Amino acid sequence: MAHTVNIVNAFVDGEKGGNPAGVVLRADGLTAADKLRIAQLVGLSETAFVSASRVADVKLDFFTPTRQIAHCGHATIATFGLLAQRGIISRANASKETIDGTRQIMLRGQSAYMEQLAPTYFDEDAFSAGITTDRILASLDIKRDAIVAAPCVVATGNRFLLVHVRSGAVLAGxxxxxxxxxxxxxxxGVVGYYVFTTEVEGFAATTRMFAPHYGIDEEAATGMAAGPLACYLHDRLGMRIPAFLIQQGAFMREPSPSRITVELNIREGKIANLFAGGNAKVVSSINIVL
Incomplete structure (x- = not known):
């Protein structure tokens, strides 16, 4: 049986850049093994599978080429952008069901924004045995003078290791x-490294993301990582602003600059939750026969 996979670029900057995701509509009859196989054949960092839900507008399952993942930012934005453009979902307030519960989705024209949870921080003293700042820096081939602060794990649904480097030159190298x-x-227990610098014009930060154990060497936009980063910028670096514009993909071998907006919901001085989102552009579709 043939299955149509829509290729949608999420977090595009204007009409360019962004991170491509596969989106399979009407995936109710597919098994987990089917979904993994399709994700492998598509070959993108994530593919989203849309099926019916009793508790939300849709149920979404996300697969990398190697495994299932609880949440995926760019594949969520790609999916809801596609659903909005096709008129399948038209109201401003929507929702998704995942293996990790339900999350709110806001639609604004062709843009989609997904809910993430309040942040949890884990510093080096909470890392697994044998995982140190020096070992993390060595894995990136940089020294301590290249970073601003020790790496930190931040979770708002998925966990990411944030590494704050001093400049775009360090990030590029x-x-x-x-x-x-x-x-x-x-x-x-993180999805990947999210390496960033605040030394950039027009954005709160510019970033790179590496997740090889999920089959992703590097990708152009990671909405589930931009959320933790915005929380870190607010809580740890004192950027007391309600919304952050994050760039990603500009320093990839083949640049694909992406634009991710993160809006924080502050209650009594603390981040209660957040929404990360941006624009989506449908670029093509392919048919896969299992």
Whole structure:
């Protein structure tokens, strides 16, 4: 049986850039093994599978080429952008069901914004045995003088390791040892490294994301990582603003600059939750026969 996979670029900057995701509509009859196989054949960092839900507008399952993942930012934005453009969902307030519960989705024209939870922070003293700042920096081929602060794990649904480097030059010159990055990522229980600098014009930060143990060496936009970063910028770096514009993908080998907006919901001085989102652009579709 043939299955149509829509290829949708999420977090596009104008009409360019963004991160492509596969989106399969009417996926109710597919098994987990089917979904993994389709994700492998599509070959993108994530593919989203849309099926019926009794508790939300749709149920979404996300698969990388190697495994299922609880949440995926760019594939969520890609999916709801596609659903909005096709008129399948038209109201401003929507929702998704995932293996980790339900989340709110806001639609604004062709843009979609997904809910993430209040942040939880884990510093080096909470890392797994054998995982140190020096080992993390060595996996990126940088020294301590290249960073502003020790790496920190932040979770708003998915966990990411944030590494704050001093400049765009450092970010551009990273040489990640993907095997070591993968081992450290698995030990820390994170999706990947989110390396960033605030030394950039027009954005709160510019970033790179590495997740080789999920089959993703590097990707152009990671909405589930931009959320933790915005929380870190607010709570740890004192950027007391309600919304952050995050750039990603500009320093990839083949640049694909992406634009991610993160809006924080502050209650009594603390982040209660947040919405990360942006624009989506449908670029093509392919048919896959299992």
């Amino acid at each position: 990273l040489k990640p040892d993907m095997k070591e990055v993968g081992l450290i990522g698995e030990a820390l």
